[in-house]
Amino acid sequence: MKEIKAIIRPFKLDEIISELHKINGLPGLTISEVKGFGRTKAKGVADSFRDGLYSYVKKIKIELVVADSIVEKVVNKIRETAYTGNPGDGKIFIIDVCDTIRVSTNESGDKAI
Template structure:
């Protein structure tokens, strides 16, 4: 199992969510509103937020845990629909998940996602 985290532009969320929803067997996605900065430190960003003298840019974080076989398909969808070609398009992080426990049923592993 892999966890895929993607930091994307808020304006791209709808398209990405629609395409992820269309993937057969997609277990679900968690979405969080976040803010941060990259190498450019948000100095010239049009949508920046000033918080205690530090510039941040609003972004959305998607998180999903999938079987190894689904990773490429999910990453490709995010890459395709998040891409604008401009600085600040975001990042995709892929991590290995050792185990998952479904709280309601106590299922573990693949059955829990």
């Protein structure tokens, strides 16, 4: 199983979620409002703001843990939908997950996702 962590533009969220709902076997996901910066830092970028000493850009983080069999499908949907072709489109990280435990049933492994 893998965790897919995508940092995206906030205005793309609804479209991305609606594409993800079309995937069979999508178990769930978590969304957070985040701030950060990429390679170019946020200084001088139109939608950046100062917080303390540094500048940041507001983004949305989507986190999903999925079975290996649908990783490619999920990543492609996010990548295609998040794309505008401009700097700041975001990043997608793919991380190995050792195990998942479903608390209500004490199941673990793929069936717990």
